[in-house]
Amino acid sequence: MSVHISPDxxxxxxxxxxxxxxxxxxxxxxxxxxxxxxxxxFRLLGLNEDPSLHYCSNCKNCDIxxxxxxxxxxxxxxxxxxxxxxxxxxLRDWILGHGELMAKWLHLIPAGLKNFGMLNPFxxxxxxxxxxxxxxxxxxxxGRNFRHLARQVKQPDTGRSVVFYPGCYVDVYDPQxxxxxxxxxxxxxxKVIVPQDLVCCGLPMVANxxxxxARSNAEHNLRSLAQWxxxxxxxxxxxxxxxxxxxxxxxxxxxxxxxxxGACRLEDAQDFLLACADSGELDLAPxxxxxxxxxxxxxxxxxxxxxxxxxGLPSLELLRRLPGVSVSNAHAxxxxxxxxxxxxxxxxxxxxxxxxxxxxxxxxxxxxxxxSECGTxxxxxxxxxxxxxxxxxxxLRSRLEHSDVKKA
Amino acid sequence: MSRIVDVLVVGSGMAGxxxxxxxxxxxKKVRMLTTGMGSLAISGGNIDLLGYVDGKYVPDPWAGMALxxxxxxxxxxxxxxxxxxxxxxxxxxxxxxxxMHPAASWDGQARNVHTPTxxxxxxxxxxxxxxxxxxxxxxxxxxxxxxxxxxxDCRPALVVSQLRRYKAWADREFLQMTVPSPLxxxxxxxxxxxxxxxxxxxxSRQWLIEALAAHAGSCDLVLLPPLCGSKAQPExxxxxxxxxxxxxxxxxxxxxxxGGLRLRDALLRALRDHDFEMVENAKVLxxxxxxKACTALVAEASGQERRHEAKTFxxxxxxxxxxxxxxxxxxxxxxxxxxxxAAPADVEQWASPDLFGKHFFASAGVCVDNTMRPVDSQSxxxxxxxxxxxxxxxxxDYAAEKSGHGVAVxxxxxxxxxxxxxxxx
Numbered sequence: 027m028s029v030h031i032s033p034d035x036x037x038x039x040x041x042x043x044x045x046x047x048x049x050x051x052x053x054x055x056x057x058x059x060x061x062x063x064x065x066x067x068f069r070l071l072g073l074n075e076d077p078s079l080h081y082c083s084n085c086k087n088c089d090i091x092x093x094x095x096x097x098x099x100x101x102x103x104x105x106x107x108x109x110x111x112x113x114x115x116x117l118r119d120w121i122l123g124h125g126e127l128m129a130k131w132l133h134l135i136p137a138g139l140k141n142f143g144m145l146n147p148f149x150x151x152x153x154x155x156x157x158x159x160x161x162x163x164x165x166x167x168x169g170r171n172f173r174h175l176a177r178q179v180k181q182p183d184t185g186r187s188v189v190f191y192p193g194c195y196v197d198v199y200d201p202q203x204x205x206x207x208x209x210x211x212x213x214x215x216x217k218v219i220v221p222q223d224l225v226c227c228g229l230p231m232v233a234n235x236x237x238x239x240a241r242s243n244a245e246h247n248l249r250s251l252a253q254w255x256x257x258x259x260x261x262x263x264x265x266x267x268x269x270x271x272x273x274x275x276x277x278x279x280x281x282x283x284x285x286x287x288g289a290c291r292l293e294d295a296q297d298f299l300l301a302c303a304d305s306g307e308l309d310l311a312p313x314x315x316x317x318x319x320x321x322x323x324x325x326x327x328x329x330x331x332x333x334x335x336x337x338g339l340p341s342l343e344l345l346r347r348l349p350g351v352s353v354s355n356a357h358a359x360x361x362x363x364x365x366x367x368x369x370x371x372x373x374x375x376x377x378x379x380x381x382x383x384x385x386x387x388x389x390x391x392x393x394x395x396x397x398s399e400c401g402t403x404x405x406x407x408x409x410x411x412x413x414x415x416x417x418x419x420x421x422l423r424s425r426l427e428h429s430d431v432k433k434a
Numbered sequence: 435m436s437r438i439v440d441v442l443v444v445g446s447g448m449a450g451x452x453x454x455x456x457x458x459x460x461x462k463k464v465r466m467l468t469t470g471m472g473s474l475a476i477s478g479g480n481i482d483l484l485g486y487v488d489g490k491y492v493p494d495p496w497a498g499m500a501l502x503x504x505x506x507x508x509x510x511x512x513x514x515x516x517x518x519x520x521x522x523x524x525x526x527x528x529x530x531x532x533x534m535h536p537a538a539s540w541d542g543q544a545r546n547v548h549t550p551t552x553x554x555x556x557x558x559x560x561x562x563x564x565x566x567x568x569x570x571x572x573x574x575x576x577x578x579x580x581x582x583x584x585x586x587d588c589r590p591a592l593v594v595s596q597l598r599r600y601k602a603w604a605d606r607e608f609l610q611m612t613v614p615s616p617l618x619x620x621x622x623x624x625x626x627x628x629x630x631x632x633x634x635x636x637x638s639r640q641w642l643i644e645a646l647a648a649h650a651g652s653c654d655l656v657l658l659p660p661l662c663g664s665k666a667q668p669e670x671x672x673x674x675x676x677x678x679x680x681x682x683x684x685x686x687x688x689x690x691x692x693g694g695l696r697l698r699d700a701l702l703r704a705l706r707d708h709d710f711e712m713v714e715n716a717k718v719l720x721x722x723x724x725x726k727a728c729t730a731l732v733a734e735a736s737g738q739e740r741r742h743e744a745k746t747f748x749x750x751x752x753x754x755x756x757x758x759x760x761x762x763x764x765x766x767x768x769x770x771x772x773x774x775x776a777a778p779a780d781v782e783q784w785a786s787p788d789l790f791g792k793h794f795f796a797s798a799g800v801c802v803d804n805t806m807r808p809v810d811s812q813s814x815x816x817x818x819x820x821x822x823x824x825x826x827x828x829x830x831d832y833a834a835e836k837s838g839h840g841v842a843v844x845x846x847x848x849x850x851x852x853x854x855x856x857x858x859x
Contacts, residue, residue, distance in 0.1 A: 037755070041475040044627060044690045053620030053628060060622070078621050090715045093470025093756060273736040291738055304437065336716035336735035338465075343437075343711075357706065 110235030118157030123234035195401030442744035447472030449824025456850030479693015485558035485836030554596025574655030799828030
């Protein structure tokens with residue numbers, strides 16, 4: 027590893043342990059303070075790794091709550107990368123770290139067949155043995171990936187463009203959210219460019235210990251995005267984890283790539299849309315006929331990787347401005363899934379325990395719809411609470427498009 | 435961006451949360467910027483108002499305030515305002531089902547009360563959770579001291595031997611008990627918070643109920659580490675008292691601050707009823723100011739900068755440890771507005787050789803007027819819309835005075851209400 031973070035800013039105040047959802051859910055995790063800064067001192071002396079390192083889900087609540095700015099989760103991820111270099115992770119972790127690549131290999135098989143193959147009880151039993159829990163809410167492959175569908179969308183040429191980085195979740199499993207994003211950006215007066223050559227941001231690879239693969243994905247993306255940045259176009263994403271990876275993790279993990287290609291900082295698409303609403307570019311006013319829509323009560327879940335970014339909760343404000351919509355912030359902590367963490371056989375129960383506060387908060391609220399930006403948070407919320415969960419931009423579209431249709 | 439709020443509060447410790455709640459309860463749009471989690475994650479959950487002045491114990495904190503120097507935050511605000519601030523705080527705690535009350539003596543006057551710590555020492559404090567039976571602390575004759583195996587920081591034998599040294603506790607009868615850990619053989623040693631979280635869940639609190647049942651009715655006070663639940667839910671406490679058959683009092687403990695988390699839980703619940711927005715992980719880098727006012731604060735947002743505009747600003751950024759005050763050789767600087775704080779050039783003079791003596795660093799901080807606006811050397815307010823609260827203020831030494839949360843609540847309320855008023859101008 028070329029990067030070293032000094033563990034000595036940690037004053038052992040235990041704030042991170044208090045807010046670590048995994049330490050809350052299992053006493054077998056030594057906790058962020060010990061696994062991060064305390065153990066880092068042992069690592070620097072070349073001593074053995076603590077066996078509970080694998081419990082860290084990289085949710086970053088330790089970083090959010092640390093009063094001294096210690097990037098605890100990065101210490102953990104770098105330690106995991108070191109560990110994985112010595113003992114390569116197994117097939118299960120490879121699969122979970124490379125969802126996008128898997129989809130690419132399987133792209134000739136029709137989605138229905140693929141999903142039947144992946145999601146039938148027999149395969150689930152095999153996957154369970156492999157280490158992917160049989161009850162884990164694995165998302166289904168989409169019929170066509172987002173990048174393919176985006177090419178077919180007829181967009182108005184407004185003279186202003188924005189570059190959209192979909193992230194692998196939207197691209198592989200949830201293209202509708204990406205299409206809704208294009209619709210919203212168009213409404214705000216922006217044509218959406220979807221570069222065809224982008225790959226996964228690499229966060230799932232880091233979390234599963236595939237450091238070199240994450241690095242090569244990062245290099246590919248930074249090289250590609252540099253051209254748009256140099257043209258002065260904003261690059262946005264609807265996925266908080268992708269944004270965090272580009273803005274914080276990549277410069278920290280691979281500083282040399284930043285020097286080579288320059289920083290590429292993805293903007294939060296919801297924040298971008300909110301700014302459009304503020305400037306009058308995006309019309310959120312209710313159409314007269316739109317008032318016929320029934321009022322909507324939504325529970326919003328802020329993904330941990332969004333909270334870690336210091337931008338606040340732009341989606342929450344965007345939703346609150348929609349006509350006839352009342353939104354509550356669930357304020358119930360991590361959903362537990364942490365990307366692929368909650369899919370793992372030995373982590374599934376922990377993830378459910380972590381998310382239990384959120385699930386009961388949603389159920390008790392009586393909300394019929396929940397909203398969250400993060401793709402895997404959405405599958406976890408639907409799985410844990412039984413309530414439908416959508417990306418905020420999809421809700422925005424369903425409210426505003428409906429009004430337009432009525433007007434026409 | 436036109437997302438201008440009325441009051442922008444920086445810091446989510448006790449002072450910041452009270453300031454935000456004060457402004458929000460007056461109908462103001464409030465945004466809070468935080469980095470880290472603030473003092474409540476490591477606090478015991480009582481409100482220390484004033485325990486000592488010049489090293490002398492003051493049984494009545496209100497009488498003690500008259501003895502404080504003129505620049506002390508309590509003196510600047512005035513006693514009536516400190517009372518109003520505590521009333522405001524108590525009102526909101528009660529509305530969240532986590533009432534806080536002062537100990538009253540036989541004449542009905544509110545007084546300090548000495549609460550035991552897990553080291554077996556006594557600490558004066560003022561407001562306690564209503565669940566704490568203060569009378570039992572003074573009247574109990576037979577006391578059970580309970581701890582849990584694997585909870586390294588709490589040893590009943592130490593607590594008992596230390597408490598016996600105090601006159602009021604010397605001739606009481608003590609029982610000691612160490613309960614097996616409900617967590618069994620875990621990879622890490624348990625903290626009081628781990629145990630408190632077990633108490634939160636009805637299905638996992640039987641171990642404590644059974645342990646206490648063995649002694650039910652045989653004692654008139656149980657002292658235990660802070661494990662009566664991690665949230666502001668009095669039912670947890672009630673369950674444990676029912677099992678013990680007598681009053682239960684938690685000993686004050688080292689971090690994690692279980693009691694402080696209950697206060698934070700209640701304050702955040704109260705804030706959610708208002709127009710309140712919290713921006714986490716946003717470290718404020720600097721302020722943008724004109725001649726007489728602050729226009730915006732610039733915060734770091736994952737590698738980028740983000741401006742936050744507001745009509746008024748409350749800075750509850752903490753002291754040296756919290757990052758509100760920055761030290762350099764011979765210099766102390768307030769970190770957001772860049773205020774220089776007068777300090778002896780010779781760093782040797784910043785601390786005294788006497789550990790429990792007066793240290794310059796302990797009371798160094800921003801000088802303010804009675805509205806909590808920072809003042810220049812001519813005592814004139816520097817900016818019309820900037821207010822300070824909590825440990826970034828100078829003129830008090832919370833560790834020596836035992837006044838930390840008291841000053842935070844009082845100045846948070848004052849700064850919040852002054853900012854709310856200034857936002858209307």
